[in-house]
Amino acid sequence: MFSLSRKDLAALAVFAAVVLTMPIWLAPFGAAYPGLMQKFAIYAIFAIGFNILFGLTGYLSFGHAAFLGVGSYTTVWSFKLLSMDIGPAMLFAIIVSGVFALLIGYFSLRRTGIYFSILTLAFAQMSYSLAYSVLTPITNGETGLLLARDDPRHLDALFGAQATAAGLPQPTLFGMSVTGYTGFYLCAVILIIAFYLSQKIFASPFGMALRGIKSNQTRMNYTGFNTRPYMLAAFVISGMFAGLAGALLSITDPLAGAERMKWTESGNVVLMTILGGVGTLFGPVIGAWLIKYFENIFSAINTNMLNGLFSFLPDGVQTFVVTVLSKFVGEGWHLTLGLMFVLIVVFLPGGLVEGFHRLMVRLKRQKATPDGVTSVQPAE
Amino acid sequence: MNVFLAQLLNGLDKGGAYALIALGLTLVFGTLGVVNFAHGALFMLGCFCAVTFRYLITLETVTIDPEKLSPWGSPVEVRTPLVQNWFGDFGAVLVDYSVPISILLAIPAMLIIGIAMERGLIKHFYKRSHAEQILVTFGLAIVLQEIVRSFFGANPVPQPIPSDLRGAADIGVWFGMAAHTLTYPWWRLIYLLFSAVVIGGVFAFLQFTTFGMVVRAGMADRETVGLMGIDIDRRFTIVFGLAAVVAGVAGVMYTPLLAPNYHLGMDFLVLSFVVVVVGGMGSLPGAVAAGFLLGILQSFASMTEVKSLIPGIDQVIIYLVAVVILLVRPRGLMGRRGIMEN
Numbered sequence: 216m217f218s219l220s221r222k223d224l225a226a227l228a229v230f231a232a233v234v235l236t237m238p239i240w241l242a243p244f245g246a247a248y249p250g251l252m253q254k255f256a257i258y259a260i261f262a263i264g265f266n267i268l269f270g271l272t273g274y275l276s277f278g279h280a281a282f283l284g285v286g287s288y289t290t291v292w293s294f295k296l297l298s299m300d301i302g303p304a305m306l307f308a309i310i311v312s313g314v315f316a317l318l319i320g321y322f323s324l325r326r327t328g329i330y331f332s333i334l335t336l337a338f339a340q341m342s343y344s345l346a347y348s349v350l351t352p353i354t355n356g357e358t359g360l361l362l363a364r365d366d367p368r369h370l371d372a373l374f375g376a377q378a379t380a381a382g383l384p385q386p387t388l389f390g391m392s393v394t395g396y397t398g399f400y401l402c403a404v405i406l407i408i409a410f411y412l413s414q415k416i417f418a419s420p421f422g423m424a425l426r427g428i429k430s431n432q433t434r435m436n437y438t439g440f441n442t443r444p445y446m447l448a449a450f451v452i453s454g455m456f457a458g459l460a461g462a463l464l465s466i467t468d469p470l471a472g473a474e475r476m477k478w479t480e481s482g483n484v485v486l487m488t489i490l491g492g493v494g495t496l497f498g499p500v501i502g503a504w505l506i507k508y509f510e511n512i513f514s515a516i517n518t519n520m521l522n523g524l525f526s527f528l529p530d531g532v533q534t535f536v537v538t539v540l541s542k543f544v545g546e547g548w549h550l551t552l553g554l555m556f557v558l559i560v561v562f563l564p565g566g567l568v569e570g571f572h573r574l575m576v577r578l579k580r581q582k583a584t585p586d587g588v589t590s591v592q593p594a595e
Numbered sequence: 596m597n598v599f600l601a602q603l604l605n606g607l608d609k610g611g612a613y614a615l616i617a618l619g620l621t622l623v624f625g626t627l628g629v630v631n632f633a634h635g636a637l638f639m640l641g642c643f644c645a646v647t648f649r650y651l652i653t654l655e656t657v658t659i660d661p662e663k664l665s666p667w668g669s670p671v672e673v674r675t676p677l678v679q680n681w682f683g684d685f686g687a688v689l690v691d692y693s694v695p696i697s698i699l700l701a702i703p704a705m706l707i708i709g710i711a712m713e714r715g716l717i718k719h720f721y722k723r724s725h726a727e728q729i730l731v732t733f734g735l736a737i738v739l740q741e742i743v744r745s746f747f748g749a750n751p752v753p754q755p756i757p758s759d760l761r762g763a764a765d766i767g768v769w770f771g772m773a774a775h776t777l778t779y780p781w782w783r784l785i786y787l788l789f790s791a792v793v794i795g796g797v798f799a800f801l802q803f804t805t806f807g808m809v810v811r812a813g814m815a816d817r818e819t820v821g822l823m824g825i826d827i828d829r830r831f832t833i834v835f836g837l838a839a840v841v842a843g844v845a846g847v848m849y850t851p852l853l854a855p856n857y858h859l860g861m862d863f864l865v866l867s868f869v870v871v872v873v874g875g876m877g878s879l880p881g882a883v884a885a886g887f888l889l890g891i892l893q894s895f896a897s898m899t900e901v902k903s904l905i906p907g908i909d910q911v912i913i914y915l916v917a918v919v920i921l922l923v924r925p926r927g928l929m930g931r932r933g934i935m936e937n
Contacts, residue, residue, distance in 0.1 A: 275726045326921055329630055329725050333872055334921055337914040340865060344914075349907030478865065482733060489730055542745050550745065553737030560731040561719065 223414045226496065230410050234403045238396070244508070249399040250467075251511055255504050256402035257463045260409045262487040262499035264456020267416055268449050269485070270494035271425035277332045277481050278319070278339025282312045282454040284346065284476030286461025288353070291360045291471045298370035299384050301393060301401075305462045312458020313451050320450035324443065327432070339481055346473040359472030386466050398467050405463065406500075409456060414496060416452070425449055457484075486552070490559055492566030501567055506552070513548035517541075597767070597777050602894045604766070608783040608852070610890020611790030615845035616863060617870040617882040618797060619838035625814045625877040626831045629717055630725050632732040635864025636739040637839045640708060641701055641846025642855035643743055646752045648697035652678055652690055692757045694851055701843045709839025713832050736860060744857040751854035756782045782851055789848050793841060794883055800837075801879075810834055814877075869917040875930025885928055889913055 219227060233240075234256070241247040246255075265279055286308040293304040323334040346354040354360060362383050385392055393401055416422045424445050427435050435442050465471050474480075487506050492498025521537045521544070528536060543551045563570045620634045655676045663671040678686035689696060716735060720728050760781045767777030801807035813820045813827045820827050846855070853859070870889055874881030895901060897909040908915075920927060 273726070275729065322918065322922060326925055329729070329876075330872065330921055330925060332726075332729065333868055334918060336865060337869065337917045337921075341911045341914045341918075344910035345907055348910050479861070485730065485733075546749075547741060547745050549737060550741035553734050553741060556734035557716070557731055557738060560727060560734060561716070564723075564727060 219411075219414060220418065223418060227407075227411055227414060230497070230500075231407045234406055235400075237403065238399075244512075246508055246511065249395045251507070252399045253402045253463075253467045254507050254511075256399070256406040257460050257467070258484075258487065258503040258507055259406050259500040260402075260463065261457055261460035261484055262491070262503040263406075263409050263413050264453040264460065265484045266453075266488050266493065266495075266499040267413060267456065268453035269488060270499070271417070271422060271429060272446060272449055273429035274324075274327070274446070274450075275332045275485070276323075276335040276450075276453075277478060277485070278335035278337075279453070279457050279484050280476050280478065280480035281319070281339040281342045282316055282457035283461040283464070283480065284342065284471070284473065285315050286312045286458030287465040287471035287475055288346075288360060288461075289458070290462040290465040291362065291469060292353075294362055294368075294384075294386060294465075294469060295366040296369060298368060299387050300370075301386050301388050301462075301466050303370070304386070304466065305459065308458045308462035308465075309455045312461065313455045315458075316451045316454025317447070320447050320454070324446045324450060336478060336481070339476060339478060343473055343476040343478070346476060354471075354473060356473070359470050362469050383469075386469055393466060402463055402467070405459070409459070410496070410500070417496060421445065421448070486556055488566075490555070490566055492568030495566070495568040498566050498568040505567075509551065509555075510548065513544050513551055514546070516544040518545075597772075598898070600777055601779075602898060603891060604777075604779050604783070604787075606891030606894030607887060608786045608790075608890070609893065610887035611787050612845055612849050612863075612886075613867060613870045613890050614883045614886025615790050615793060616842055616867040617874065617886045618794060618879060619841045620867055620871050621874070621877060621879055621882040622797075622838045622841075623835055624871070625879070626810060626834045627713075627717070627721065629720060630728045630732070631717070632729050632864060633712070633736040633739065633860075634732075634838070634842060635860035635862070635867060636736040637705065637709070637842040637860070638846040638849075638863050638867075639740060639743065639855065639857065639860030641705060641843030642850050642859060643747060643846075644701035644704055644843060645694050645697040645754055645847045645850045646747060646855060648700045649693040649754060652676065652693050656680065691759075694754050694757065694847065698844050698847050701847045702840055705840045705843030706836045708843075709836035710832055712839070713835040717835070718828075718832075736864070740857045740860055747857065749857060751856040753854035754850040756851040760785065786848055786852065790845065793844060797837070797841060798879070806830065806833075866913060869913055872917055873920045873927055875927025878927065878929040878931065881927055881929030888928075889916065892916060 237252050237255070238247045241252065246252070261279075261283060265276070268279075269275055289308040289311040290304040293307045297303050297307075319335065319338045323331055323338065326334055347356055364383060368384075385394065387393065388397075388401065391397065424435075424440070424442075427440075428442050428446065432442055461471075461475065464475070483506070484503075487502035488499045489502065490505060491500065491502025518537060518541050521540055522533070525533045525536050541547075559566060565572075616634065616638050619637070620631060623629055623631050623634070653676050655674045658673050658675070660671050660673045665671050676686060676690050678689050680686070682689070712735070716731065717728075720731055763778040763780045764784055765774055765777070766779045766784075768774055770777075801811055809820065809825055809827070810830055813825075813830065817827055849855075866889075867886075870885045871882055873889060874883070874885030892912055893909070896912040902909055
C-alpha cells in the first residue's frame with residue numbers, strides 16, 4: 216500500500232534530500248534562516264495541495280485561501296481551548312478545513328470552467344468578509360486571533376501542565392519547543408510526507424480518474440463513470456492540504472488573521488503552481504520556493520544596494536539603470552511578479568518544469584546530431 | 596416609503612458603475628470570447644486619467660506677495676494654476692470642472708490602451724483555454740496596478756466635485772412631496788444619468804450603425820462573417836478599445852464618489868464578474884440589468900433594519916446572489932439557452 220514505483224521512489228529520495236539539506240544549499244543565496252525556510256516548506260505544501268485539484272482535474276479554484284485561513288483559525292482555537300501541543304491542532308485544522316471544503320466543493324462542483332472559478336471566489340470572499348465583520352467573536356476581526364495567557368487550555372489543564380512563568384505559552388511538540396530549526400525540520404518532514412502523498416495520488420487509479428476528467432469529462436460520464444464523488448474527493452483533499460499549511464503557519468507564528476483568506480492570497484497559490492508547472496510533481500514546489508524567495512529578496516533590495524551594484528557604470532548610465540530597476544524591487548516587486556507571471560503564461564504555459572524538459576530535449580538532440588546528418592537543407 | 600426610495604436611488608448610482616464595467620466585460624466576452632480579468636484594471640486606469648488630468652491642470656506658479664502677511668508674519672505665497680494665468684476665469688472653470696473634462700483625455704487614452712492591450716497580448720489567447728486567459732489577464736492586472744502605484748503612490752487620491760454641483764438635489768419636491776423629504780447628492784444623480792447615457796450610446800451604436808451590425812453578426816457567428824470577406828478581427832479589436840473606453844469613463848466619473856487607489860480595479864473586478872454572471876455570460880442587456888439590480892440589492896442590504904435582521908448581510912449579499920444564481924440558473928437572468936450553461 217505504501218510502495219512506490221522505482222522512479223517515484225528515486226524522486227522522493229531526491230526531494231527529501233533537497234528539502235532536508237536546505238540550510239546548506241540555501242546559504243549562498245542568503246536565504247538559509249529558519250523563518251524563511253519554514254515559509255518555503257509551508258507554501259510548498261499549499262501549492263502541492265492546490266495542484267492535486269488544478270493539476271489533475273483542471274478545475275481552477277480561485278478561493279483556496281479560505282481553507283488556509285480556516286486551518287489557521289482552527290489551530291489557534293485549538294491552542295486556546297485544548298492544548299499547546301501541535302498534534303491536536305494540526306488534526307483539527309485538517310478535519311475542519313476538510314469539512315469546510317466538503318461544503319464549498321459540494322456546491323461549487325456543480326459547475327465547471329469559469330463558473331467554478333467564480334463560485335469558489337465568491338465563497339472565499341464571503342468567508343473573508345464574514346471573518347472581518349460578523350464572525351468577530353470567533354475571528355477577532357481586524358486584530359486577528361491571538362493567544363492569551365489566561366486561555367482555558369482544557370487538555371493541558373487535565374494533564375496538570377502549567378503555563379511557564381513569563382510570557383505567552385509557545386506551541387510545543389510533545390513538550391519540545393518548535394521554534395527556529397526545530398520548526399523548520401518539522402515543516403520539512405511534513406512537506407516530504409505531503410509530497411509522498413501527492414505522488415501516491417498521482418500514481419493511483421484515483422489520480423488516473425481525475426486526469427480522465429480533465430481530458431474529457433463528458434466521455435468519462437458516458438463510460439458510466441460517476442465523476443462527482445471523485446471531483447469532490449480531490450477538492451476536499453486539496454482543501455485539507457491548504458488547511459494543513461494554514462495550521463503550520465499558525466504553529467510557527469501563533470496568530471491568525473482574515474487577510475490570509477483574501478483572494479490575492481488565492482491568486483498567489485495559483486501563480487506558484489503555474490510558475491512551477493501545473494500537473495507536475497515538482498512544479499508547484501519549485502514555484503512556491505521561487506515566489507517566496509523573490510518576495511523576500513526583491514522586496515528587501517533598495518536604491519542604495521542598486522547604486523552599489525552598478526557603481527562600475529558611468530554616472531549617467533548608472534542613474535538611469537538604477538532608476539529603472541528600482542521600480543522593480545522593494546515596494547515594486549509585485550510588478551516583477553506580475554511580469555514574470557505574464558511571460559510564463561505566454562511563452563511557457565507548462566511552467567518551469569516544461570521549460571526544463573524542452574531544454575533537455577534540445578540538448579539531447581544537439582548531442583545526437585554530430586553522428587547523424589548535421590543539418591538537412593531543403594532542396595531549392 | 597421615503598427610506599425605500601432613498602435606498603433605491605443610492606443603489607442606482609453604484610449600480611450604474613457596476614453596469615458600465617460589466618457591459619464592457621460582456622462585450623469583450625461576447626465578441627472575443629476572452630475572460631478579461633484585467634477589466635477592473637481598466638476602470639482603475641480611467642480613474643487615474645482623471646487624477647493625471649487634474650495634476651497637469653493644477654501645475655502652478657508660486658509667487659511671494661510681500662504686501663500680504665500670513666498670521667505669523669511671513670509673506671503669503673500666492674499659488675496660481677498656470678491655466679488660470681493663461682486663460683483667466685476660463686482657466687479657473689477648467690480647474691473646477693477637471694473631473695468631467697478629463698473624460699476628453701480618458702477617451703483617446705483608454706482607446707489606445709485598450710487596442711494596445713488587445714493587439715499586444717490578448718490576441719494570442721483566443722484559442723487557449725479560459726483558465727489560461729484568466730491567468731494572463733490576472734498577471735496583466737497586477738502589472739497595470741503596480742505601474743500606477745509606482746507613479747501615484749499607494750494612498751488614495753481624492754478628486755473634488757465641481758463646486759456648482761456639490762450639495763444635494765431635493766428630488767422629493769419634483770415628485771410633489773414636501774421639501775427635504777427626499778434628497779439626493781447632485782453628483783450621484785449626474786453619475787446615474789451619465790451611466791444611462793453611456794449605456795444607451797453603446798446599445799445605439801451596436802443597434803443602429805453598420806459597424807455595430809457587423810459586430811453583432813460576428814458575435815453570433817464569427818466564422819460566417821469572416822467568410823463574407825469582412826475583417827472581423829479588426830472590428831473586434833475596436834470593440835475591445837470601446838470596452839476599455841466605457842470602463843475608463845465609468846472610472847473617471849466615479850472618482851469624486853470614491854477616492855481612487857491603485858488596487859481599486861481588483862476590488863471592482865470581483866464584483867463586476869459576479870454582475871456579468873448574474874446577468875448571463877454574453878448578454879449585454881443582462882449585464883446592465885444585473886448591474887443595477889445588484890447595486891440596489893447591496894444598498895438595501897446595508898440598511899440598519901436589514902442588518903439587524905440578518906447580521907453581516909451587507910458584506911456578502913452580492914456573493915450570495917451570485918452563488919444562488921449560479922447554482923439555480925447558471926445561464927444567468929438573460930443568458931441564452933445553451934451558452935455557457937454548465
